[in-house]
């Protein structure tokens with residue numbers, strides 16, 4: 064029997080909620096310790112945890128004999144701009160503590176969610192390569208790029224098995240994302256069903272890379288279950304499902320709900336979106352550990368509307 068015990072921070076978030084279930088299905092209910100700042104109704108072990116509390120984190124690792132840590136707690140790009148110190152603390156400093164604890168407690172593997180937010184205005188926007196000039200425009204992007212670099216450092220210096228993915232905008236129906244720039248691609252579905260109308264805070268032709276939740280889960284488990292020999296970097300792997308604009312997504316939804324309308328009122332998130340990529344080259348993930356997305360925009364749209 065495997066001795067894997069996984070601790071997840073930010074378990075109540077958009078990705079955490081579904082990843083906890085997927086990991087429990089794979090490793091067993093009691094082998095996945097969900098943690099979050101706020102109490103959480105989850106079917107399995109749960110501990111309330113402020114990720115900036117190093118001592119408590121260390122105690123939980125000992126108590127549960129944790130062997131893997133997923134640091135999902137984060138502030139996203141838009142809310143991060145409203146609280147840059149807290150963003151740095153949670154997204155990076157807490158992660159830095161986790162890396163150090165991982166080495167001192169003999170943790171086997173660490174997962175760090177990175178993002179398209181690490182790209183900036185100097186990064187090629189079309190088919191963004193795995194390695195390019197990255198000068199992020201938000202503290203969110205800075206914290207995630209710094210986290211990636213420290214992960215790579217820990218791999219080389221301490222032989223720690225750190226794995227990371229640069230998630231694009233994540234679309235799902237169970238828990239809404241909060242404080243991100245790509246949130247419109249989720250909000251639009253809820254608005255379509257509820258009101259038949261959506262006001263987009265991004266311009267109609269702003270193209271951004273996206274991924275549907277089942278592919279997020281496949282990618283994350285695919286990366287974490289891959290043989291270590293297959294992993295050529297502890298920096299985040301470029302990852303994408305498809306790219307879309309608010310207008311294209313609206314037109315796709317109209318195939319199912321012809322009456323649905325949209326208008327546009329761009330806000331501060333527009334300049335963040337403008338600094339990110341249109342499309343992404345994720346060939347390294349495909350080559351190293353066999354990444355292959357299952358959902359395109361129309362398959363995602365049909366499935367979202369069916370489940371909402």
Ligand code: SER
Pocket residue numbers: 139140141177178179180203230231232233242243244245246
């Ligand atoms: N979904 C994130 C955001 O919009 C990007 O990783 O901030």
